[in-house]
Amino acid sequence: MPTIKSLFVTRLYHGKLAELGPAVDPDELEASCFSIAEDDEAGQEWCEENGFPGYTSYASLTDLPWRFPIFKTLVAALDAHVAAFVTDLEFDLEDRNLVLEDIWINILPEGGIHTSHIHPHSVISGTTYVVVPPGAKSIKLEDPRHAMMMAAPARRPHCREELRAFVYPGPQAGDVLLWESWLRHEVPMNMDEDDRVSVSFNYRWE
Secondary structure: OOOOOOOOOOOEEEEEHHHOOOOOOHHHHHHHHHHHHHHOHHHHHHHHHOOOOOEEOOOOOOOHHHHOHHHHHHHHHHHHHHHHHHHHHOOOOOOOOEEEEEEEEEEEOOOOOEEEEOOOOOOEEEEEEEEOOOOEOOOEEEOOOHHHOOOOOOOOOOOOHHHOOEEOOOOOOOEEEEEEOOOOEEEOOEOOOOOEEEEEEEEEEO
């Protein structure tokens, strides 16, 4: 009998932040995200100048774990999750480590989106979700082979998840998603009147 197997697999890590590493107080993390956004005038100006909806600390605050203890604790928890993902990916790190490269806050209001992109120069990227209102779709992941499918017919509407061109993992508050940084992704429009709050990050190999 012939065999069919999956090759060149794209892995997605989906877990609860609280499952590994030190405990991160979700209420303190949420309050800190809003407090930082309110005080970060440089970040607010960058968002306005660049047409970024809502708020991100990506271009203004590069030392959140040093400034705020809750983010130092968060990074310790994320380190544990990344280590678990690295084990699954069977990376040979050659006695080197994956270390946090950057970490930033995202607050996406109603109508806000984040268009399709990748994270160059990093190995692992991810997001932990702080507030996910019902109408705020989480993230959209794109099959990395998409541009090379040429004349391939569309998949059936309810095909297996591993065969879909786009996947919506649907994380909830308290979840953490990890993926390899070359995986193209976007944040669909927030259709909820409440803000969607997340903390994103990159890990590099050094």
